[in-house]
Amino acid sequence: MKAYPFLTAAASLAAFVSPANASAAELLFELSGPTSASWFLNENQTPSVFTNNRTVIRGVSGTINQANQVFDLHFWIQNEDVNGGGFILLNGNRIAEYSGIQLFSGPTSAPRFAAGTFSLTSVDGRGFTLNVSEVPAVPEPGTWLMMIIGLGFTGGAIRFAKRQQSVTVSYA
Structure with missing residues:
Protein backbone atom coordinates (compact mmCIF):
# COMPACT_ATOMS: atom_id res chain seq x y z
CA MET A 1 0.00 0.00 0.00
CA LYS A 2 2.88 2.38 0.66
CA ALA A 3 4.13 2.07 -2.93
CA TYR A 4 1.01 3.58 -4.54
CA PRO A 5 1.54 7.22 -3.39
CA PHE A 6 5.16 7.03 -4.55
CA LEU A 7 4.14 5.60 -7.95
CA THR A 8 1.44 8.24 -8.38
CA ALA A 9 3.83 11.07 -7.50
CA ALA A 10 6.51 9.73 -9.86
CA ALA A 11 4.02 9.39 -12.73
CA SER A 12 2.73 12.93 -12.17
CA LEU A 13 6.26 14.34 -12.05
CA ALA A 14 7.22 12.53 -15.25
CA ALA A 15 4.11 13.88 -17.01
CA PHE A 16 5.05 17.48 -16.19
CA VAL A 17 8.81 17.18 -16.67
CA SER A 18 8.63 15.69 -20.18
CA PRO A 19 5.56 16.95 -22.03
CA ALA A 20 5.27 15.96 -25.69
CA ASN A 21 4.25 19.04 -27.66
CA ALA A 22 1.96 18.51 -30.60
CA SER A 23 3.26 20.02 -33.80
CA ALA A 24 2.09 20.41 -37.36
CA ALA A 25 3.01 17.71 -39.82
CA GLU A 26 6.13 18.27 -41.86
CA LEU A 27 5.66 18.14 -45.62
CA LEU A 28 8.23 17.29 -48.29
CA PHE A 29 7.85 19.26 -51.53
CA GLU A 30 9.47 17.61 -54.58
CA LEU A 31 9.40 19.40 -57.93
CA SER A 32 10.26 17.23 -60.93
CA GLY A 33 10.62 18.10 -64.59
CA PRO A 34 13.34 19.90 -66.57
CA THR A 35 14.32 21.53 -63.26
CA SER A 36 14.20 19.62 -59.98
CA ALA A 37 13.87 21.03 -56.48
CA SER A 38 12.94 19.81 -53.02
CA TRP A 39 12.33 21.40 -49.62
CA PHE A 40 10.49 20.85 -46.34
CA LEU A 41 7.73 23.04 -44.87
CA ASN A 42 5.35 22.60 -41.97
CA GLU A 43 1.73 21.95 -42.83
CA ASN A 44 0.82 25.28 -41.15
CA GLN A 45 3.91 27.26 -42.12
CA THR A 46 3.93 30.84 -40.84
CA PRO A 47 4.64 33.23 -43.71
CA SER A 48 7.31 35.90 -43.53
CA VAL A 49 5.14 38.32 -45.53
CA PHE A 50 1.60 38.08 -46.92
CA THR A 51 -0.79 40.15 -49.03
CA ASN A 52 -4.33 39.53 -50.30
CA ASN A 53 -3.17 37.04 -52.93
CA ARG A 54 0.41 36.10 -51.96
CA THR A 55 2.21 34.44 -49.06
CA VAL A 56 6.01 34.60 -48.84
CA ILE A 57 8.20 32.16 -46.92
CA ARG A 58 11.80 33.34 -46.67
CA GLY A 59 15.00 31.44 -45.94
CA VAL A 60 13.84 27.97 -47.00
CA SER A 61 16.67 25.41 -47.18
CA GLY A 62 16.42 22.89 -49.97
CA THR A 63 17.94 21.69 -53.20
CA ILE A 64 17.63 22.97 -56.76
CA ASN A 65 19.05 20.59 -59.38
CA GLN A 66 20.76 18.61 -56.55
CA ALA A 67 22.60 21.71 -55.25
CA ASN A 68 21.92 22.83 -51.66
CA GLN A 69 20.51 26.36 -51.61
CA VAL A 70 18.56 28.77 -49.45
CA PHE A 71 15.72 30.46 -51.29
CA ASP A 72 12.41 32.27 -50.86
CA LEU A 73 9.05 30.85 -51.89
CA HIS A 74 6.21 33.09 -53.07
CA PHE A 75 2.92 31.14 -53.18
CA TRP A 76 0.11 33.02 -54.91
CA ILE A 77 -3.55 32.61 -55.76
CA GLN A 78 -5.37 34.13 -58.75
CA ASN A 79 -8.49 35.30 -56.96
CA GLU A 80 -11.29 33.96 -54.77
CA ASP A 81 -13.44 32.90 -57.76
CA VAL A 82 -10.77 30.91 -59.62
CA ASN A 83 -9.04 27.91 -58.03
CA GLY A 84 -5.67 28.72 -59.52
CA GLY A 85 -2.30 29.77 -58.30
CA GLY A 86 1.31 28.72 -58.21
CA ARG A 126 7.23 23.40 -69.79
CA GLY A 127 5.36 20.86 -67.65
CA PHE A 128 6.33 20.03 -64.09
CA THR A 129 4.98 17.85 -61.30
CA LEU A 130 4.96 18.94 -57.68
CA ASN A 131 4.59 16.07 -55.23
CA VAL A 132 3.80 17.10 -51.66
CA SER A 133 4.01 14.24 -49.17
CA GLU A 134 3.78 14.04 -45.40
CA VAL A 135 6.98 13.02 -43.62
CA PRO A 136 6.33 10.25 -41.06
CA ALA A 137 6.51 11.62 -37.53
CA VAL A 138 9.20 10.35 -35.18
CA PRO A 139 8.12 10.23 -31.52
CA GLU A 140 9.82 12.80 -29.34
CA PRO A 141 12.07 11.63 -26.49
CA GLY A 142 9.45 12.70 -23.95
CA THR A 143 6.90 10.42 -25.60
CA TRP A 144 9.30 7.48 -25.44
CA LEU A 145 10.06 8.26 -21.80
CA MET A 146 6.38 8.33 -20.86
CA MET A 147 5.77 5.03 -22.67
CA ILE A 148 8.68 3.28 -20.93
CA ILE A 149 7.68 4.65 -17.51
CA GLY A 150 4.10 3.54 -18.11
CA LEU A 151 5.19 0.03 -19.03
CA GLY A 152 7.41 -0.07 -15.92
CA PHE A 153 4.54 1.03 -13.67
CA THR A 154 2.24 -1.54 -15.27
CA GLY A 155 4.79 -4.31 -14.67
CA GLY A 156 5.34 -3.12 -11.09
CA ALA A 157 1.60 -3.04 -10.42
CA ILE A 158 1.19 -6.59 -11.73
CA ARG A 159 4.14 -7.81 -9.66
CA PHE A 160 2.87 -6.02 -6.53
CA ALA A 161 -0.62 -7.43 -7.03
CA LYS A 162 0.79 -10.96 -7.22
CA ARG A 163 2.62 -10.50 -3.90
CA GLN A 164 -0.58 -9.47 -2.13
CA GLN A 165 -2.43 -12.62 -3.08
CA SER A 166 -2.50 -15.25 -0.44
CA VAL A 167 -3.98 -18.64 -0.66
CA THR A 168 -5.55 -20.18 2.37
CA VAL A 169 -6.08 -23.87 2.29
CA SER A 170 -8.38 -25.43 4.82
CA TYR A 171 -9.37 -29.03 5.21
CA ALA A 172 -12.77 -29.99 6.44
Whole structure:
Protein backbone atom coordinates (compact mmCIF):
# COMPACT_ATOMS: atom_id res chain seq x y z
CA MET A 1 0.00 0.00 0.00
CA LYS A 2 2.88 2.38 0.66
CA ALA A 3 4.13 2.07 -2.93
CA TYR A 4 1.01 3.58 -4.54
CA PRO A 5 1.54 7.22 -3.39
CA PHE A 6 5.16 7.03 -4.55
CA LEU A 7 4.14 5.60 -7.95
CA THR A 8 1.44 8.24 -8.38
CA ALA A 9 3.83 11.07 -7.50
CA ALA A 10 6.51 9.73 -9.86
CA ALA A 11 4.02 9.39 -12.73
CA SER A 12 2.73 12.93 -12.17
CA LEU A 13 6.26 14.34 -12.05
CA ALA A 14 7.22 12.53 -15.25
CA ALA A 15 4.11 13.88 -17.01
CA PHE A 16 5.05 17.48 -16.19
CA VAL A 17 8.81 17.18 -16.67
CA SER A 18 8.63 15.69 -20.18
CA PRO A 19 5.56 16.95 -22.03
CA ALA A 20 5.27 15.96 -25.69
CA ASN A 21 4.25 19.04 -27.66
CA ALA A 22 1.96 18.51 -30.60
CA SER A 23 3.26 20.02 -33.80
CA ALA A 24 2.09 20.41 -37.36
CA ALA A 25 3.01 17.71 -39.82
CA GLU A 26 6.13 18.27 -41.86
CA LEU A 27 5.66 18.14 -45.62
CA LEU A 28 8.23 17.29 -48.29
CA PHE A 29 7.85 19.26 -51.53
CA GLU A 30 9.47 17.61 -54.58
CA LEU A 31 9.40 19.40 -57.93
CA SER A 32 10.26 17.23 -60.93
CA GLY A 33 10.62 18.10 -64.59
CA PRO A 34 13.34 19.90 -66.57
CA THR A 35 14.32 21.53 -63.26
CA SER A 36 14.20 19.62 -59.98
CA ALA A 37 13.87 21.03 -56.48
CA SER A 38 12.94 19.81 -53.02
CA TRP A 39 12.33 21.40 -49.62
CA PHE A 40 10.49 20.85 -46.34
CA LEU A 41 7.73 23.04 -44.87
CA ASN A 42 5.35 22.60 -41.97
CA GLU A 43 1.73 21.95 -42.83
CA ASN A 44 0.82 25.28 -41.15
CA GLN A 45 3.91 27.26 -42.12
CA THR A 46 3.93 30.84 -40.84
CA PRO A 47 4.64 33.23 -43.71
CA SER A 48 7.31 35.90 -43.53
CA VAL A 49 5.14 38.32 -45.53
CA PHE A 50 1.60 38.08 -46.92
CA THR A 51 -0.79 40.15 -49.03
CA ASN A 52 -4.33 39.53 -50.30
CA ASN A 53 -3.17 37.04 -52.93
CA ARG A 54 0.41 36.10 -51.96
CA THR A 55 2.21 34.44 -49.06
CA VAL A 56 6.01 34.60 -48.84
CA ILE A 57 8.20 32.16 -46.92
CA ARG A 58 11.80 33.34 -46.67
CA GLY A 59 15.00 31.44 -45.94
CA VAL A 60 13.84 27.97 -47.00
CA SER A 61 16.67 25.41 -47.18
CA GLY A 62 16.42 22.89 -49.97
CA THR A 63 17.94 21.69 -53.20
CA ILE A 64 17.63 22.97 -56.76
CA ASN A 65 19.05 20.59 -59.38
CA GLN A 66 20.76 18.61 -56.55
CA ALA A 67 22.60 21.71 -55.25
CA ASN A 68 21.92 22.83 -51.66
CA GLN A 69 20.51 26.36 -51.61
CA VAL A 70 18.56 28.77 -49.45
CA PHE A 71 15.72 30.46 -51.29
CA ASP A 72 12.41 32.27 -50.86
CA LEU A 73 9.05 30.85 -51.89
CA HIS A 74 6.21 33.09 -53.07
CA PHE A 75 2.92 31.14 -53.18
CA TRP A 76 0.11 33.02 -54.91
CA ILE A 77 -3.55 32.61 -55.76
CA GLN A 78 -5.37 34.13 -58.75
CA ASN A 79 -8.49 35.30 -56.96
CA GLU A 80 -11.29 33.96 -54.77
CA ASP A 81 -13.44 32.90 -57.76
CA VAL A 82 -10.77 30.91 -59.62
CA ASN A 83 -9.04 27.91 -58.03
CA GLY A 84 -5.67 28.72 -59.52
CA GLY A 85 -2.30 29.77 -58.30
CA GLY A 86 1.31 28.72 -58.21
CA PHE A 87 4.63 29.65 -56.72
CA ILE A 88 7.88 31.41 -57.49
CA LEU A 89 11.37 30.26 -56.42
CA LEU A 90 13.65 33.19 -55.63
CA ASN A 91 17.33 33.16 -54.74
CA GLY A 92 18.26 36.80 -55.12
CA ASN A 93 17.00 36.52 -58.71
CA ARG A 94 13.90 34.76 -59.94
CA ILE A 95 14.84 31.11 -60.48
CA ALA A 96 11.52 29.86 -61.78
CA GLU A 97 7.79 30.53 -61.75
CA TYR A 98 5.14 27.82 -61.93
CA SER A 99 1.38 28.10 -62.28
CA GLY A 100 -1.48 25.66 -61.98
CA ILE A 101 -3.78 24.89 -59.08
CA GLN A 102 -3.82 26.74 -55.77
CA LEU A 103 -1.34 24.95 -53.49
CA PHE A 104 -2.69 26.00 -50.10
CA SER A 105 -6.01 26.57 -48.39
CA GLY A 106 -6.99 29.21 -45.89
CA PRO A 107 -5.97 32.86 -45.86
CA THR A 108 -2.54 33.99 -47.07
CA SER A 109 -1.77 35.03 -43.47
CA ALA A 110 -2.11 31.41 -42.30
CA PRO A 111 -1.72 29.08 -45.28
CA ARG A 112 -2.38 25.37 -44.83
CA PHE A 113 -0.55 23.15 -47.29
CA ALA A 114 -1.93 19.73 -48.15
CA ALA A 115 -0.33 16.57 -49.47
CA GLY A 116 -0.95 15.61 -53.10
CA THR A 117 0.45 15.60 -56.61
CA PHE A 118 -0.01 18.74 -58.70
CA SER A 119 0.62 19.43 -62.38
CA LEU A 120 2.22 22.81 -62.97
CA THR A 121 3.42 24.76 -65.98
CA SER A 122 6.45 27.03 -66.03
CA VAL A 123 6.30 30.51 -67.57
CA ASP A 124 7.94 29.17 -70.73
CA GLY A 125 5.29 26.42 -71.08
CA ARG A 126 7.23 23.40 -69.79
CA GLY A 127 5.36 20.86 -67.65
CA PHE A 128 6.33 20.03 -64.09
CA THR A 129 4.98 17.85 -61.30
CA LEU A 130 4.96 18.94 -57.68
CA ASN A 131 4.59 16.07 -55.23
CA VAL A 132 3.80 17.10 -51.66
CA SER A 133 4.01 14.24 -49.17
CA GLU A 134 3.78 14.04 -45.40
CA VAL A 135 6.98 13.02 -43.62
CA PRO A 136 6.33 10.25 -41.06
CA ALA A 137 6.51 11.62 -37.53
CA VAL A 138 9.20 10.35 -35.18
CA PRO A 139 8.12 10.23 -31.52
CA GLU A 140 9.82 12.80 -29.34
CA PRO A 141 12.07 11.63 -26.49
CA GLY A 142 9.45 12.70 -23.95
CA THR A 143 6.90 10.42 -25.60
CA TRP A 144 9.30 7.48 -25.44
CA LEU A 145 10.06 8.26 -21.80
CA MET A 146 6.38 8.33 -20.86
CA MET A 147 5.77 5.03 -22.67
CA ILE A 148 8.68 3.28 -20.93
CA ILE A 149 7.68 4.65 -17.51
CA GLY A 150 4.10 3.54 -18.11
CA LEU A 151 5.19 0.03 -19.03
CA GLY A 152 7.41 -0.07 -15.92
CA PHE A 153 4.54 1.03 -13.67
CA THR A 154 2.24 -1.54 -15.27
CA GLY A 155 4.79 -4.31 -14.67
CA GLY A 156 5.34 -3.12 -11.09
CA ALA A 157 1.60 -3.04 -10.42
CA ILE A 158 1.19 -6.59 -11.73
CA ARG A 159 4.14 -7.81 -9.66
CA PHE A 160 2.87 -6.02 -6.53
CA ALA A 161 -0.62 -7.43 -7.03
CA LYS A 162 0.79 -10.96 -7.22
CA ARG A 163 2.62 -10.50 -3.90
CA GLN A 164 -0.58 -9.47 -2.13
CA GLN A 165 -2.43 -12.62 -3.08
CA SER A 166 -2.50 -15.25 -0.44
CA VAL A 167 -3.98 -18.64 -0.66
CA THR A 168 -5.55 -20.18 2.37
CA VAL A 169 -6.08 -23.87 2.29
CA SER A 170 -8.38 -25.43 4.82
CA TYR A 171 -9.37 -29.03 5.21
CA ALA A 172 -12.77 -29.99 6.44
